[in-house]
Amino acid sequence: MLVSGDEATGMESVFDNPERSSTMGYFPFFMDIKGKKGLIVGGGEIAAHKVEKLLPFEASLTVIAPTILRELVENPxxxxxxxxxxxxxVEGKMFVIAATDDQCLNAHVAELCRAKNIFINVVDDKKECDFLFPAMVKKGKLTVGVSTEGASPQAAAMLRRQIEQEMPDKIEEILEYLSQLREIARNEIPDAGERARFLKKAAVECMENAQNTPPKND
Ligand SMILES: C[C@@]1(CC(=O)O)C2=NC(=C\c3[nH]c(c(CCC(=O)O)c3CC(=O)O)Cc3[nH]c(c(CC(=O)O)c3CCC(=O)O)/C=C3\N/C(=C\2)[C@@H](CCC(=O)O)[C@]3(C)CC(=O)O)/[C@H]1CCC(=O)O
Ligand SMILES: NC(=O)c1ccc[n+]([C@@H]2O[C@H](COP(=O)([O-])OP(=O)(O)OC[C@H]3O[C@@H](n4cnc5c(N)ncnc54)[C@H](O)[C@@H]3O)[C@@H](O)[C@H]2O)c1
Structure with missing residues (x-):
């Protein structure tokens, strides 16, 4: 239940303060961008960094700049x-990243995109961004993204390193196993409550014994 003005807790709700809620617009959708068209304007170090982060997600990427780093040109x-x-x-693109060293050009690209409802990220101005790059951990099916709404990319990176260190080594295998178990349970355990209890128990066991190999499923 959403409580506005919150008598129950004595805390102010974001709904009471439009100014505060307007700074909280970055919802972390986990969006499937496989095959979706993305444009990177600029071909330097930062463009290459953003491309590297996007590549595992298999978007269809175009890079446009007078000078593009070899590592990008040579990537098939x-x-x-x-x-x-x-x-x-920008025509026909789902998202655009303005990553040139020309601040005026980056702002111009952002304006064009907003007029056409194309999602825009501007690497030198967080105010122009519709979406932000998080500090990210990706291991198999697991993706963790940390954002500070642009307050401190360095703090986001530090938290990302802490999360990486504390994550079970075998998280990739564990999630593969639990994913397969879930498919099997869907077919074999018709009662929803019983299925949920079974899957919860399996998840708890795997995570608590994270350094061990997941139990064989037969
Ligand atoms: C997290 C990370 C993801 C990634 O890019 O992978 C990321 N920046 C990272 C590092 C980093 N960025 C900068 C430095 C140099 C130090 C410094 O100058 O401050 C370092 C440190 C380093 O390189 O070590 C400079 C910088 N960054 C932005 C501006 C412009 C501005 O703030 O307006 C300027 C000034 C440029 C200038 O004036 O020249 C803006 C953005 N950077 C964001 C993300 C978005 C907000 C994320 C959030 O929610 O916090 C946002 C808003 C837009 C975007 O890029 O999506 C990644 C760490 C990844 C990791 O290690 O895991
Ligand atoms: N968001 C972040 O994480 C972050 C971190 C550090 C720096 N930055 C910002 O990123 C900007 C880019 O940094 P960089 O190291 O990649 O710079 P860079 O000099 O390596 O690259 C600039 C690129 O812009 C291209 N460019 C210039 N004019 C263009 C045009 N008219 N059309 C298309 N492309 C054009 C150049 O050809 C080049 O490929 C910096 O100015 C800095 O403000 C952002």
Whole structure:
């Protein structure tokens, strides 16, 4: 239940304060971008970093800049175009990352995208961003993203390192096993309550014995 003005807790609700709620607009959707068209304007170090983060998620990426780093040009999954940005380049894209060293150009790309409802990330100005890159851990089916709404990318990176250190070594295998077990339980345990108890017990056992191999399923 949503409690506004919150008499129950004595705390102010975000709904009472539009200014506060407007700073809390970054919902962490975990979105399937496989095959979706993304454009990176700029081909330097930061563009390469953003591309590297996106690659495991298999978006269809185009990079446009007069000078593009070799590592990007030589990557066969990328479409690299070595020339200056033109306004038409944003057409048909689901998301755009403005990563040039020209702040005016980055702001111009953002304005174009907003007019066309294309999601935009601007690497030199958080105010222009519709979406942010989180500090991220990706291990198999597990993705953890940490964001500070741009307050401190360094703090986000520090928390990411802490999470990485505390994560069970075998998390990838554990999630593979639990995923398969869930499929089997869906077919073999028709009662929803019984199925939920069974899967919860399996998850608790796996996570508590995280350093051990998951039990054989037969
Ligand atoms: C988390 C991470 C993800 C990633 O990029 O992978 C990330 N930045 C990282 C590192 C980093 N960034 C910068 C430095 C140099 C130190 C410094 O100058 O401050 C370092 C440190 C380093 O490189 O070690 C400079 C910087 N960054 C932004 C601006 C502009 C501005 O704030 O307006 C400027 C000033 C540029 C300038 O003026 O030149 C903006 C953004 N950076 C974001 C993400 C988004 C907010 C994330 C959040 O919610 O906190 C946001 C808003 C947009 C975006 O990029 O999506 C990654 C750590 C990953 C990891 O280690 O796991
Ligand atoms: N968000 C972050 O995490 C973060 C971190 C550090 C720096 N930055 C910002 O990122 C910006 C880019 O940094 P970099 O190290 O990649 O710079 P860089 O100099 O390595 O690369 C700049 C790129 O912009 C391209 N470019 C210039 N004019 C262009 C045009 N008209 N059309 C298309 N592309 C054009 C250049 O060809 C080049 O490929 C910096 O200015 C800095 O403000 C962001």
């Amino acid at each position: 999954v990328l479409s690299c175009i070595e020339r200056a940005f033109q306004d038409e380049d």
